Amino acid sequence: MNLSAQLAAMETTLQQLTFALQEMQAQVAKLEEENERLRQQITPVINENKETAGGQMALQQLYDEGYHVCATYFGREHDGGCLFCMEVLQNVSR
Numbered sequence: 001m002n003l004s005a006q007l008a009a010m011e012t013t014l015q016q017l018t019f020a021l022q023e024m025q026a027q028v029a030k031l032e033e034e035n036e037r038l039r040q041q042i043t044p045v046i047n048e049n050k051e052t053a054g055g056q057m058a059l060q061q062l063y064d065e066g067y068h069v070c071a072t073y074f075g076r077e078h079d080g081g082c083l084f085c086m087e088v089l090q091n092v093s094r
């Protein structure tokens with residue numbers, strides 16, 4: 001393959017990658033939007049159920065599995081030290 005053929009092949013590859021990247025970015029944006037919508041839907045459900053024994057267990061379990069249970073970051077992964085989550089879990093265990 002001569003140099004201009006190689007360049008043309010690289011250009012094609014680059015276009016394909018750019019297209020794939022744009023598709024992935026659109027997919028990510030869609031998922032983030034859906035996450036936000038679900039987060040907003042679940043917050044009132046948590047507030048209704050966090051005083052019940054089942055609700056407490058579910059929140060604790062979710063937190064132990066590595067997810068925020070606080071309203072601010074609900075459903076996102078945590079690294080173990082969220083004060084908002086601590087407050088929710090302390091409230092429910094009283």
Ligand SMILES: [Zn+2]
Pocket residue numbers: 068069070073074078082083084085086
């Ligand atoms: Zn949290």
